[in-house]
Structure formats: C-alpha cells, structure tokens
Amino acid sequence: MTRIDDNPAGGRSAVTVRGLVKHYGETKALDGVDLDVREGTVMGVLGPNGAGKTTLVRILSTLITPDAGQALVAGYDVVRQPRQLRRVIGLTGQYASVDEKLPGWENLYLIGRLLDLSRKDARARADELLERFSLTEAARRPAGTYSGGMRRRLDLAASMIGRPAVLYLDEPTTGLDPRTRNEVWDEVKAMVGDGVTVLLTTQYMEEAEQLASELTVVDRGKVIAKGGIEELKARVGGRTLRVRPVDPLQLRPLAGMLDELGITGLAATTVDTETGTLLVPILSDEQLTAVVGAVTARGITISSITTELPSLDEVFLSLTGHRAGAPQDATPADSRVEVAV
Amino acid sequence: MSSATLSPDAVKADTPIPVRAHLRHTGALIRRNLLWIRQDPESMFDAILFPVVFTLLFVYVFGGSIGQSLGGGQDRYVQYVIPGLLAMMGMNMAQGVGTGFNQDFNSGVMDRFRSLPIGRGSVLFAKIAVELMRMLFATVVLLVVALLVGYDVHSWSGLLAAVGLSAVFGSALMWVFLTLGVVMKSAQSVQAMGFLVLMPLQFGSSIFAPTASMPGWLQAFTDYNPLSALADCARGLMEGGPVAHPLWVTLIWSVGLTALMAPVAVHKFRTKS
Numbered sequence: 001m002t003r004i005d006d007n008p009a010g011g012r013s014a015v016t017v018r019g020l021v022k023h024y025g026e027t028k029a030l031d032g033v034d035l036d037v038r039e040g041t042v043m044g045v046l047g048p049n050g051a052g053k054t055t056l057v058r059i060l061s062t063l064i065t066p067d068a069g070q071a072l073v074a075g076y077d078v079v080r081q082p083r084q085l086r087r088v089i090g091l092t093g094q095y096a097s098v099d100e101k102l103p104g105w106e107n108l109y110l111i112g113r114l115l116d117l118s119r120k121d122a123r124a125r126a127d128e129l130l131e132r133f134s135l136t137e138a139a140r141r142p143a144g145t146y147s148g149g150m151r152r153r154l155d156l157a158a159s160m161i162g163r164p165a166v167l168y169l170d171e172p173t174t175g176l177d178p179r180t181r182n183e184v185w186d187e188v189k190a191m192v193g194d195g196v197t198v199l200l201t202t203q204y205m206e207e208a209e210q211l212a213s214e215l216t217v218v219d220r221g222k223v224i225a226k227g228g229i230e231e232l233k234a235r236v237g238g239r240t241l242r243v244r245p246v247d248p249l250q251l252r253p254l255a256g257m258l259d260e261l262g263i264t265g266l267a268a269t270t271v272d273t274e275t276g277t278l279l280v281p282i283l284s285d286e287q288l289t290a291v292v293g294a295v296t297a298r299g300i301t302i303s304s305i306t307t308e309l310p311s312l313d314e315v316f317l318s319l320t321g322h323r324a325g326a327p328q329d330a331t332p333a334d335s336r337v338e339v340a341v
Numbered sequence: 342m343s344s345a346t347l348s349p350d351a352v353k354a355d356t357p358i359p360v361r362a363h364l365r366h367t368g369a370l371i372r373r374n375l376l377w378i379r380q381d382p383e384s385m386f387d388a389i390l391f392p393v394v395f396t397l398l399f400v401y402v403f404g405g406s407i408g409q410s411l412g413g414g415q416d417r418y419v420q421y422v423i424p425g426l427l428a429m430m431g432m433n434m435a436q437g438v439g440t441g442f443n444q445d446f447n448s449g450v451m452d453r454f455r456s457l458p459i460g461r462g463s464v465l466f467a468k469i470a471v472e473l474m475r476m477l478f479a480t481v482v483l484l485v486v487a488l489l490v491g492y493d494v495h496s497w498s499g500l501l502a503a504v505g506l507s508a509v510f511g512s513a514l515m516w517v518f519l520t521l522g523v524v525m526k527s528a529q530s531v532q533a534m535g536f537l538v539l540m541p542l543q544f545g546s547s548i549f550a551p552t553a554s555m556p557g558w559l560q561a562f563t564d565y566n567p568l569s570a571l572a573d574c575a576r577g578l579m580e581g582g583p584v585a586h587p588l589w590v591t592l593i594w595s596v597g598l599t600a601l602m603a604p605v606a607v608h609k610f611r612t613k614s
Contacts, residue, residue, distance in 0.1 A: 061456045083356060086458040097449035101380045102373060113369035114457045116362060142380055158453065 013072075014039045014166050014197035015060065020069035022055050022221075029055040031221035032069070037166075037214075042198040044212030044229075046205065052221040053201035054094060057170045060199070061091045074165045087115075090159030090167040090196075094174060098154050100144030104135050107143055108158060115162040129157040133187065149180035156187055167191065169200045173207060185210050205309050209233075217319060225319045233283075240308045241280040241291055246301045248276045254300060261294055282307075358460045366459040370467030377441075378471075384441075388475050391433055392483035395426055399549060400490050407550050416491055420580055423487045425548035427480060427503055428575035429568065431511020432543075434476040436535040438468055438515045442522030443531045446613065461611050469515050473508055480504055499578035506578070506591060510571050513595040516602035523609040548572040567594040 017035035021028075030052045037043040047053050058064045060073055062082040071078045076085035091097075098107050105126050112122030130136045133153040138146060143154055152172060159167060169188065173181040188211055192198055202208050208215055208229065215232050217225040225232060245254060255269045255278055270279045282288050288307065295302060358366075378384055399422050400415065408418035445451050454464055484492075484500075494500060518535060525531045543549075545559060546568035552560050563569050567590065574587035 061452075063452060063455055083358065083458050086456055089456065091453065091456045093449055093452055097453045099373065099450045100448065101377050103376075106373070106376055110369055110373050111453070111457065114366055114454070114459050116365070116458075 012039045013037065014041075015043070015071070015073050015199060017056075017060075017071045018069055020056070020059065020071055021067045022052075022059060022064070023067055028052075028221040030059070030066070030069075033218070033221070033223055035216055035223070037197060037199055039197050040195050041214060042192055042200055042212045044208035044215045045199065045201045045218060046203070046208050046215055047201075047218035048203060050220075051218045053218060054170055055221075056218075057091070057168045057199070057201060061089055061168055062086060087162065088165040090162065090164035092152075092155050092159045092167070092169050092172055094171045098143045098151060098158060101142055103140050104130060104143055104146070104154050105139040107154060108161060111158050111161045117161075125161055129160060133157045147180075148176055149183050152176065152180070152184050153187060156184070156191070160191065164196060166197045166199065169198060171201055171203065174203065181207075209309065239282055239288075241282050241288060242277050242304075242306045242308060243280065243291070243295065243302055244275070244277045244304045246303050248273075250300050251276065251278055254278055254295065254298070257298065258291060258294060261290070358458070363460050363463060366463040367466045367470070370454075370463055371470050374467055374471040375474075378475075385475070385478070387437065388434065388479040389482055392426065392430070392479055393486050396423070396483065396486045396490060399426075403549070410554065411551065419487070419490055419492050421551075421576070422549060423483075423492045424503060424575040424579040425572040426487075427483055427500075427579075428507050428510075428571045429543060429548055430480050430483060430504075431473075431476050431507040431509075432514055432539065432568070432571075434472050434479060435511045435514040435518050436532075436539060437475075437518075438472045439518030439520075439522035439525075439531040439535060440528045442468060442519055443525060443528040446523065447528070451613075462607055465519055465606060465610060468519065469512055472515060473512060476508060476511055477504070480507070495580055496578070499580075503575035503578045506571065506574060506588070509595050510567075510591055513598040513602075516599055516606050520602055520606040520609055523606065523613055542566060542568050546572060567591065570594070 013036050015035060015037035017033055020030050020033040020035075022030040033052070033056060035043070035045075035056075045053050045056065055064070059066050059078060060071055062078055062085055065079055073085050074088045076088065078085060098104075099110070102110065108126035108129055109122050112125050113119070117125060127136075130139050133156060135150060135154060135157065138150060143151060146154065156172075172188065173184050176184065185207070188198070188200075192211070198211070200208070200211055212229060215225075215227065215229055216223055217232070243254070245251060251271050251273070255271050258269050258278075258280060269281075272279055280291055282291065292305070295305075400419055404415040404418040404422070407421070408414045408416070411417045411421060451464075455461070488494075518531070521531050521534055525534065545562050546552075546566045547563060548568060552563045552569065555563065570587040570590035573582075574584060574591050576582060577584035577587060
C-alpha cells in the first residue's frame with residue numbers, strides 16, 4: 001500500500017494518479033498513466049493533440065469515469081467521492097466554458113450560488129474576482145460580446161470562485177494571439193502565487209516553461225517522460241541557436257570549427273542548406289556567448305542569429321525517436337532530424 | 342503502471358446533497374434561464390406566436406365547415422378547438438426544452454456545471470421550471486386571443502384544471518425532449534425530431550377536429566393517441582362532458598412517461614462524456 005503522502009518526489013501530493021486507463025473502443029485515450037502533483041506546484045502535462053491530456057483532466061474533474069486505475073485529488077477519490085472532490089477543484093476548459101448569454105457578473109454569481117455561497121457572499125466574490133481579472137467595466141455585458149482574452153479571464157475567474165485547492169487548466173491559451181496569451185500567463189502566475197496547485201495541459205513547450213515547475217510528457221495515452229523543466233530541457237537538448245552567415249559557403253567551415261571547439265550541447269551541429277543556417281544545440285547562456293565569441297574571432301559576417309526553444313515535435317523526437325502521434329517506426333522526413341538527438 | 346493501491350484520506354461514502362441545497366441550486370439555475378430570456382427576448386416569440394397563429398388559423402380557416410358538422414357555426418368550433426389548443430400548450434413548450442438544452446451542451450458550460458458539487462437533477466429541474474413558466478405565459482396569450490375570437494368561458498375552475506393537466510402532461514414530455522437534447526448531436530436535429538414525432542400525434546388526435554368522420558384505421562390510432570385523451574379531458578373540464586376516463590388515460594401516460602424517461606434523462610446527463 002502506498003500512502004497518499006508517500007510521494008517519491010517528496011512533499012504532500014495534491015493529485016495522485018496510478019495506472020489510469022480509459023479506452024474509447026479501440027482508441028486508448030489513457031493507457032496506464034501515473035502522475036504525482038505536489039501541493040502548491042504547477043505540473044505541466046505536455047503532449048500533442050489526442051495524447052490523452054483532456055481525457056485525464058475530464059477524469060480528474062469527475063466528468064467521466066476511468067475504466068481502470070485510481071486517482072486522488074486533495075485526498076478524495078474521483079470515483080468514490082465525486083461530490084467532495086468537486087468542492088476542491090476548479091476547471092478551466094479548452095473552450096472557455098462561460099455562459100455567453102449571461103453578463104460576466106451573472107456568470108460568477110451563478111457559480112457562487114451553485115457552490116453554496118450566500119447571496120451576499122456570492123455577490124461580493126463576483127465583484128472581487130471581476131476586479132482582480134480587470135473585467136469590472138464589462139461586468140454587465142453578455143460574455144458573448146467579450147474578446148477571446150476577456151473570455152479566458154472570465155473563465156479563470158469562474159474557476160477561482162470556490163477557492164479551489166487544485167486548479168485544472170486545460171490548454172488555457174490554445175487559439176489566443178501572443179499578446180492575449182501573455183495576459184493569461186500573467187493571471188495564471190498570480191494565481192500560483194496564491195498557493196493553488198495547478199495541473200496545466202499544453203501543446204506548447206514555451207507555455208510549459210513559462211508556467212510549470214515540473215513536466216509530464218504524454219503521448220498516445222502513455223507517460224513518456226517526467227521530471228523538472230530544466231532536466232527535461234537538458235535531455236531534449238535545450239535551445240537551438242540558429243546562425244546565418246552572409247556567405248553560405250562559410251556554413252561548413254563554421255560548423256567544423258564549432259564542433260572542434262566542443263562547446264555545443266548534447267547533439268551535433270547541423271547545417272540546414274535550404275535556409276542557409278547553422279543549427280547549434282546549446283544548453284546554457286555561457287555556450288551561447290562562446291559560440292558568438294568564436295564566430296566573431298573568425299571574422300565571419302553573420303546576417304542573423306536567433307535562439308529557438310525546441311518545438312513539441314523536437315521534444316518528442318528526442319524522447320521517443322518518433323514524431324508526436326506518429327507510429328514508432330515512421331521515418332521523420334524533416335531535414336532537421338539530427339538536431340535534437 | 343504501478344500496482345500500488347491508494348488509500349483516500351477519508352474512506353467514506355460520498356456525502357449526499359441536502360434538500361435545501363438542491364432547492365438553492367435549482368433556484369440559481371432558474372434565475373440563469375430567466376436571464377437568458379431577458380437577454381434574448383426573441384426566444385419568447387414562439388410562446389406568443391404559437392397560440393395566436395394556431396387560434397386564428399383554425400378558427401377562421403376550418404372553423405366554419407367543422408362547426409357545421411358539429412351542428413353549429415364557427416362559434417361552435419371555437420368552443421371545440423380552444424380547449425384542445427390549451428391542452429397541447431404544455432406539449433408545444435416541451436418541444437423547445439430539448440433544443441435549448443442541446444445548445445448548452447455544445448457550448449461547454451455544461452461541463453462547468455457538471456464539475457460543480459450540485460445534484461445533476463438541478464440543471465434539469467430548472468430547465469423544466471422555466472419551460473412551465475413559458476407555457477403559462479403562452480396559455481395567457483391563448484386565452485386573450487380566445488376571448489377575442491368569441492370563446493365563452495363556461496367554467497373557470499375547469500379551465501384552471503385543464504391548464505394544470507396540460508402542464509402535467511407537458512412536463513412528462515419534457516423528460517423525453519431533455520433526453521433527446523442530451524443524446525442528439527445538434528439543436529437542429531432535436532428540433533426536427535420533435536417536429537416529426539409531434540406533428541402526426543397532434544393532427545391524428547381529437548385536438549382540432551372530432552374523430553367520428555375519420556376512416557376506421559385512423560380512428561383506431563386516435564383512440565389510443567394520448568393527445569386525444571388530453572384534449573377530450575380538457576374539453577370535458579371546460580365545456581362539460583365525460584372527464585374521468587380521459588383524465589385517467591392522460592395521468593397514466595404522464596406518470597408512465599416521467600417514470601420511464603426521467604431516470605433515462607438524468608442518467609444520460611450524468612454519463613455524457
């Protein structure tokens with residue numbers, strides 16, 4: 001028997017999942033998932049479309065029941081104690097789940113009442129959260145007239161009404177423009193600052209890096225990697241530095257020189273002739289500086305130099321050897337295959 | 342996969358929701374559904390148009406000739422058809438409940454409700470309560486139009502009883518449409534389904550015309566059509582005539598439909614993924 005607080009990662013578990021299985025006919029949405037989220041931390045669940053992220057969130061919020069396995073949230077069993085469990089969670093879905101016909105204030109008041117707040121408390125909580133999420137001016141307008149960002153903020157506010165111990169954010173910024181996405185990130189960071197435990201699902205490495213302290217990578221219903229963000233980043237080769245010399249003939253000599261210096265990360269430097277750039281995997285800012293130093297020392301003129309985080313695809317490639325969601329034996333067609341291995 | 346068993350902090354059965362909390366939740370959801378109407382007054386159009394259009398259409402288009410066969414004129418038909426229209430008011434409002442419910446599911450707001458610690462029935466009860474309010478509103482409109490086209494109220498108490506019966510039968514049907522609303526994919530298909538089922542039931546009944554002149558096979562159908570019993574009962578209550586038999590038939594259908602479909606609706610609602 002494993003006690004709930006016997007968490008291998010240390011600290012009390014807010015979410016504990018063991019051997020969770022959910023099948024839809026032939027499709028294994030979840031195929032034996034284990035997960036531990038420590039109290040007060042943000043766990044990022046990273047995976048492509050169809051990896052089982054949303055199924056996991058739906059089970060943990062009691063919307064569907066698992067076929068096998070067990071899950072505890074704040075000590076409550078998702079199957080045996082759904083009502084108690086619902087009292088301690090907040091859910092922000094992939095599609096902003098607010099009532100579009102109701103004004104923002106009414107949306108929050110309704111949920112307050114459904115969470116057994118008195119009329120007075122529900123009113124006060126609605127006012128307070130609208131203020132906090134900068135929606136006071138739009139309080140009386142139907143949520144259907146809100147912009148995408150405002151709707152997500154209202155959705156976040158709605159999930160905070162009951163002061164949940166655990167908050168699920170299911171792809172909170174999918175479909176948002178970059179500016180709005182940053183807004184939502186700031187709100188989430190503020191909420192984490194208040195001590196709420198967050199389970200975040202995302203398709204974006206960047207989002208996971210911004211918000212999560214730990215990461216679980218899932219693919220086709222299985223956990224394929226877990227660990228701290230930095231640890232996983234190191235495993236997938238950290239960032240990629242993209243250097244473009246003015247003269248394409250300089251590409252190969254430059255690559256050879258950097259390899260000789262041995263300052264690159266885990267993977268070898270690659271030449272992308274199509275775009276005339278050199279891809280250099282790096283693990284640290286020191287390595288970035290060293291590369292720039294070496295380029296300058298050789299007197300090579302460069303037209304651009306950028307750093308890129310590994311894309312989800314690259315993370316998957318390096319962790320599994322295949323592309324996200326693709327069969328194991330598929331040969332990746334991309335010319336940058338070698339980059340992250 | 343780990344084989345370890347987890348032990349919840351408190352291994353005890355889930356706590357039931359107190360009745361007062363149920364009422365509070367249902368009340369909050371009724372308020373929500375009423376706000377929908379305020380936000381979108383057009384959704385009341387059917388409740389106004391249906392009684393007006395049906396009354397005028399039947400009284401002025403068919404009223405003269407059917408009235409003659411009843412041994413009178415148009416005014417004779419008014420006394421015949423108004424109780425029938427009143428009886429089917431609950432049913433017509435029931436049709437709309439599935440459509441609205443289906444829209445809720447497609448918008449994702451239902452996920453939020455289902456992730457809250459409320460009884461799953463509250464959402465359904467609130468929906469039915471608001472539809473019954475719409476039905477009462479439509480009934481008032483019908484009565485105003487009925488008085489304008491010359492309906493003579495013989496018994497106010499009978500009229501109230503008929504409204505009550507219509508509401509009882511209507512709410513029983515709402516469970517059917519709620520189930521359709523949960524099960525079917527789009528609001529349009531719910532609407533089409535409702536129309537396809539109710540249309541032959543309405544016209545193959547004694548609501549609009551006496552069944553005596555119908556061919557034998559159709560009479561066999563109308564005799565067993567619960568809507569005939571409903572209309573006959575309303576007519577008996579409002580105009581005088583036999584009440585007991587159609588009343589029993591209507592009540593048995595109402596109770597039967599509710600007993601059968603309410604658990605199905607709640608179950609489908611609970612397990613919808």
